[in-house]
Amino acid sequence: MDAERELCALKLAGCLPPELVAHAAEEMAREREEAARVLYVAATRARDLLVVTAVGDERHDGWLGALSPALYPPPERSRDPETQQPPGCPPFGMDSVAVRPPGTLRPAGSVMPGLHRPEAGSHRVVWWDPAVLKRDVQESVGLVQHRLLEADASGARSEEGIRQHAEWQAERTRVREAASQPSLRVVTATEQAASVGDEELSVAVESVGPDGARPHGKRFGTLVHAVLARVDLDADRPGVETVAALEGRLLGATREEIAAASESVERALAHPLLRRAAVAARAGRCRRETPVAMRLPDGVLVEGVVDAAFRDGDGWTVLDFKTDVEITGRVEEYKRQVALYAQAIERATGVAARGVLLRV
Template identity: 30%
Template sequence: GGLNFQDLLMRAGDLLRHGPAVRRYFQNRFTHLLVDEFQDTDPLQAEVMLLLTADDVHENDWRACRPRPGSLFVVGDPKQSIYRFRRADIVTYRRVKQIIADCNGEILTLSTNFRSQANLIDWVNTLFAGVFAEEESDKVPQFVSMDAGRGGVEQGELVGLHRLDVPKISNNREQTAYEAGQIARIIRQAIDQKWQLPDREGKLRPAEPGDFMIITRHKQFLSDYGAQLQVEGIPHQVTGGNAMGNLGELQLLVLVLRALARPEDPIALLAVLRSPLFGIADTLLYEWKAAGGRFEIRRSEADDPPIAEVIAPLEQLVSCIHLLRQLPLIAAVEQIANRLGLTSCAASARDGATRAGGLLGAIERLRTLRDQAWNLETIAETLEGWQGGNEEQDPVPVVPSGAQPVRVLNLHKAKGLEANFIFLAGVKKVRDTSAELHIDRSGDHTHGFVAIAEEKRSGNWAKTALLAQPGQWQDHSDEEIGFLEAEQDRLAYVAATRARGGLSITCCEGGKDSWEYFDAEEEPFASLPTIEAASEAPSATEAIDPADALAAAERAAAEWQQAAVATYRVVAAKADAIGNAEDRDHVQATGEHGTEWGTAVHRLLEVAMQMPEADLHPLALALIEETGLEVEAVEPLLETVERARHSAIWKRALKSPQPLVEAPFVRLASEADGDESKIVRGVIDLAFLEGDSWVLVDYKSDRVGKDADKAEATLRSRYQAQLDAYAEAWEQVTGQKVSERGLLLTHYDRYVTV
């Protein structure tokens, strides 16, 4: 978890550069290297490639390396080099190409296009013949006219060049909504009316959702296109945006977690009670307060106002606090989402598979950040950050659609992809090119020049003010702008070459749009039809007998009540195995070694396994405050964990290639009488792969007397059924064998197998 992808590349480069024996080993292991999409390669990746193929393992300057004959094969198109912002540019491409040529390598030009129809290829050739150069340079690639590798096709509704006309609307969001609605309705009509487009063999066939792709220049409004496709009931997949920011269920979960983290904060609680989750009217909340009710998450008391609409939500939130005390933190968050109906609410929406997938995906991602998610506040802040668009989050549907979806993505994500019909969408004008950074890689050494600027925003407008600059910055800035403007041409080329059969370009009234580069107002572009959104016809009024209305309401209430009757039970694996009553008999509810102590020990052991070098003292202090233990318990807690870390079972787990902590499982089982089903949920404290089978370990902080031998026998007997149930569930869910299961008795410093 301490290295990102760039760190790994840098370390790999260092290892190969200064380790001749390492290079020789990998050269013997990988005798032939094929690199595709080479125009996307940055200098560090090019260095690794040449070090792996160099004929001299002692040469540590990649620019001086010479590939062994037959060891290196690269494929690239400099006209598709569009990643200068991540260090990949034509300069590196040309340098490696020259190294290959200097070693008598063969340079082949591939000019046959097997993707697009001939009319699309002719248009691209005409458009870019005057843009790209006869001889390539560090900024501009060489123009190569494409030849059509596919036969011609008779004209279908979705063949050739089209434009989508969008009227002038001052608000970008509203204009995008209009355009997205038009695209969605055109796709709907194309599918319903079986508009024709060519397959890979050039034969016409009816359109399907997977034939369409919507490409934008910006990421900002990607979710708007997905929303309009959803209105039309068209399966779709949005990539590269922040669809998670539109998940109302995730927003509600954040509100709930903040309230649970501050159970005595009336503002946090009121936000939840007034939210769509409970929807309590202000008049009822005022009535509750005026009658002496308190806005605290607690069990109802005899003197509380008899307002069921407020008492019921408070009881639900109390049950959520119990989950937080009984389960590991992330597992509890997942159960809270389920118990409050957030997962069901997401799944029941029109785009339920995607919404539920987004919610569950966010919770699943929290599991990968457990070392940073120490308390509810941190989890709430993390989820809120994801919603705010700080990172790209693309929900994955929990149940994949049977049909291939319409793809919605921005241009940088679309590179390398294709579709039968492409919509180049977007009404937002591309910003003028400016430079704040210039990297010069033209010589033997790389030089960087940075200007420091401040962006000042006013509404939708932004202005950049220069604060500091290096010497001769204007020359460096002009050079960088030349690179960036040349890349704009290549971006347009990539956009124009994604389509197999048909291409549509959005044209906004007034010419200020994302694709004005193509000037699609003129021939040979044909205008796509404008399809108005369907409006519901007003229904005829009908007199209703009040008695009939009352009877209908009663029937509806009875049906809801019947639907709410569970056809299954949800049980905890531990309680199901050993019985709730027995479990309560030996666990103290409070006190030094009660449930609070056990919770703190479990959390510390969880982090200790994930982060062996971590300082646990700050976490112990946080857990003391969270669980209500006395501050004097910090040192005993840390000592208990330290003893566990020195145990033999702990060391075995650390050596495992796949150690898992707090591993949740869910399985369907039958009741003993066979009449009903039950869903069994559980969390395994520690599971690790040893050889070809698994070892399951459960932590126990129980105290059952001073005699360790007798305690061991008692606890082994008590938890035998629980470990057996865990092993059965693990084998059923994973299909892999469990060879050992045991208890780590933290109070007695013992590990016992059962």
């Protein structure tokens, strides 16, 4: 356990981390210390009588092992109890083990049932004879219920209990109904953009589309987005290809998809908007993959992640990258989405912001 780094090494599927193997002795010491703490808490909770399970034939190591000196008599007195009928107990037999195979000899030091003085402490310990215990006794539930009814012959207590239970049920229903109503409704910018009606939006749509055919599909779109999110805005072709190769490997993309993504990102980086973003980035005025949130007039909280936003002489310019497959038939919806991002940034910074959809 590394409390400072909030790390814990555990055995998993029969395998141990090297750190746990190297510090096995320390971990065992900690386990023993923890067992001692748990045992202390358990033992000191007893007020009048402490019942402990133990084996009369021998002492066993374990978390109860620390109590052994306070339970077991010295070996030379293990068969010589002060009495075999302690106060409040029935007469005991000669063996503290319930079942012993025929012909098996009792080991030296086996404790005889009775009242013993242990090795440590001035108290006394009663070693019970398991033969006199009534084991596997089933509780008579019907008898208990009958006694409860006899104690409330007039029915006053039961009626009061019914009333209190009805009140509890009513309060429980009220609390659950109140708790089922969300105190805050949160939607993504994508969901909000898809749900609102058609309104006039001042969002520009720019394009750096491919010169010819290229791969399509969700994986390719995800790859292009991932490269645009991580590549340096001033990166050259080798730099773009390095990032594309890494992201493509993570996504399991084909060579054709990686090559096409590199070309698409290189064209996007050459677009005037991203050249302005690169200049702003060098001045510390560009944000990429930045989460934003905004509360609408109806109380709904809209949240999303902005692909890129930069500030220059024209205020904030908010960019949202879309591939041709993504944007087909959904231009207005995506314009509403980037408009929400621009509105959130303008409200948060107090500086005018405009949104741009950039097709890559």
